[in-house]
Amino acid sequence: MPWHLLGAGNLGTLAAFYFGQAGLTVRLATRRRLTLPDGTVHDLQLAGDDNAPITHLVLATKAAQSLDALAPLRARLSADTTLIRLQNGLGSLDGLPPPPPHIIEAVANSGAWREALPGGGEHVHLAAENPTLFGDGHATPPDWFAPLACHWPQLHWRTDIHLQQWLKLSVNAIINPLTALHDCDNGALLTNTALHPRLHALAAEVDQVASQLLPDWPGDTAGRALALARATATNTSSMRADVRAGRVTEIDFINGYLLRAATQLALPLPAHSHIIAAIKALPQKR
CATH class of the missing domain: 1.10.1040.10 (N-(1-d-carboxylethyl)-l-norvaline Dehydrogenase; domain 2)
Known part of the structure; x- marks a missing residue:
């Protein structure tokens, strides 16, 4: 079950790390370093894009960039695609052309900041690990959620995500x-x-x-x-x-x-x- 990541800023880097800890493949050609609140440092070298159909996507761009960032991927998305919207604010996918993917909303509360790495890439510093909420209005989460929650601290499935x-x-x-x-x-x-x-x-x-x-x-x-x-x-x-x-x-x-x-x-x-x-x-x- 390969996952694709669109947007590798603070939240995207954090998600890629937790997905990797859960044994899930995340594809994006980039270099990232992550420091956790306990001081441990992790270097992330994510696999490059494979141009294959996208079955699972984490959207972690800035909200204003969403539709433009998704546009080149539209032919690779379908109604069977699961998209986790890991962004601040609401309404970033309004106007998304059909067919719409299955959208799981995320509410992230962790604080992070980043700096440039020598030679390219970025170093993300996680200041505080706070609860992260996923949900799509259904009571039962998908099968991949439980393994991910074992490695993503304070990750919860909420039926009242709205x-x-x-x-x-x-x-x-x-x-x-x-x-x-x-x-x-x-x-x-x-x-x-x-x-x-x-x-x-x-x-x-x-x-x-x-x-x-x-x-x-x-x-x-x-x-x-x-x-x-x-x-x-x-x-x-x-x-x-x-x-x-x-x-x-x-x-x-x-x-x-x-x-x-x-x-x-x-x-x-x-x-x-x-x-x-x-x-x-x-x-x-x-």
Whole structure:
């Protein structure tokens, strides 16, 4: 059962390592080094692409790159292909041409950063191993999941994956753009009281939308965002890292997705509209 990996950034490298530990073949021509939180270092040399039909694919590109990255592979995908979407945000596969593959959604919460290796490739440093959730709405996971879970710490199958995606989206829609816009660590959202009115406005709009779409929505997005900021006080959000590097951010698939959902409900979201515009006004490489 060969797996193909599309996107070998932080999450893609981590997935390739865990799949390899489980004895599953992952194909991608690249050089990667991974350091785990216990200090152990692993060099990954993944097999090159074989141009064969793709039966199992891990999609770990940035959300904005998804459709363009998948386009050259369309002839190798089918309705029988299993695709794990290992990305931040929602909506990255909207508009994917038929036939759609079988999509398993992933919610990853581990923190990592990377640096270039001398001579090429990248070194990914895993700062914290936190729970990773897989799910497709069915109660029973596929056969390959149990062996993988034996080697992927805190990997869980969730039947409520849609709710879990929204729970992550809700806090990302606050922490990511605020820390990116103000170029601060996550913990500054606790100490800089000048940011609190904007934080609470963003959170209130999230709860307004999510409570109409999800009957079991727990609310208190502001409280959950502040709790995560406290737990990850010294971390740099992925959006802040993208802005610092001049990369296109994932704002369209976090706050932008929320805005599109609100439009379907005829709900105005001025706080999110303003912060989307502010992030997009920052310098980006195209």
